[in-house]
Amino acid sequence: MSASKAEITEVFSSVQGEGIFVGARQIFVRFKGCNMACEFCDTPTGAAGKEYSCAVLMNEVRMIDGSNGPHHSVSLTGGEPLVYAEFLKSFLPLLKKEGFKSYLETNGTLPDALLDVIDLIDIVAMDFKLPSSTGGGAYWKEHLEFLKIAVRKKVFVKSVVTTDTKKEDVIEAVRLIRGVNKKIPFIIQPATPVKTFNKRPGENCLLEFLDIALKNEVENSRVIPQMHKAWGVK
Numbered sequence: 147m148s149a150s151k152a153e154i155t156e157v158f159s160s161v162q163g164e165g166i167f168v169g170a171r172q173i174f175v176r177f178k179g180c181n182m183a184c185e186f187c188d189t190p191t192g193a194a195g196k197e198y199s200c201a202v203l204m205n206e207v208r209m210i211d212g213s214n215g216p217h218h219s220v221s222l223t224g225g226e227p228l229v230y231a232e233f234l235k236s237f238l239p240l241l242k243k244e245g246f247k248s249y250l251e252t253n254g255t256l257p258d259a260l261l262d263v264i265d266l267i268d269i270v271a272m273d274f275k276l277p278s279s280t281g282g283g284a285y286w287k288e289h290l291e292f293l294k295i296a297v298r299k300k301v302f303v304k305s306v307v308t309t310d311t312k313k314e315d316v317i318e319a320v321r322l323i324r325g326v327n328k329k330i331p332f333i334i335q336p337a338t339p340v341k342t343f344n345k346r347p348g349e350n351c352l353l354e355f356l357d358i359a360l361k362n363e364v365e366n367s368r369v370i371p372q373m374h375k376a377w378g379v380k
């Protein structure tokens with residue numbers, strides 16, 4: 147795919163269901179594809195993507211805002227939007243020119259791509275992928291590098307936790323955040339059951355993880371589940 151095009155599965159207006167901007171009205175642009183394969187992923191797999199140019203996407207965002215706005219911001223989500231960093235370099239200036247704020251939802255593993263677009267982003271909602279939660283490898287080095295760039299803008303870190311999550315992973319996440327800035331909000335998000343996956347952790351486990359964060363001075367730590375699932379919105 148050329149840098150001037152991106153494969154996008156949907157563009158729609160809804161309400162942010164995760165993290166510190168929960169409840170904010172947003173336009174969501176869902177990019178197709180991801181560089182990871184988390185066990186708890188709730189992104190529809192196999193959803194058909196459509197090729198968008200920057201101009202066509204801008205037009206669609208403008209139309210949605212006209213009929214459903216005003217919106218707090220435009221959420222670039224996925225999949226992993228930074229897989230399309232070259233496209234974003236062209237698209238984000240258009241968004242900014244028309245007065246929209248950009249909100250990047252990212253798995254936090256592609257620091258070089260973030261560096262290319264950070265000046266054009268307003269808010270970074272970054273995941274720390276805990277290996278015991280995802281069932282995959284560790285990305286501590288990438289996450290640390292990524293967070294050091296993201297902190298130039300408004301940023302918060304989110305980690306999905308499951309019944310498999312080890313407290314050593316939570317301790318390491320907290321240690322890295324504290325090393326960058328202990329005021330960065332850290333959101334502990336219990337995994338929502340999806341398809342055949344059901345590993346939502348219990349209350350005691352969530353409280354233990356929250357205590358680890360707070361006792362290690364990451365003072366803006368919270369437990370927040372995926373609220374859009376509870377509300378029954380997309």
Ligand code: SF4
Binds near residue numbers: 180182183184186
């Ligand atoms: S990083 Fe996000 S989109 Fe990618 S597989 Fe994991 S949960 Fe799904």
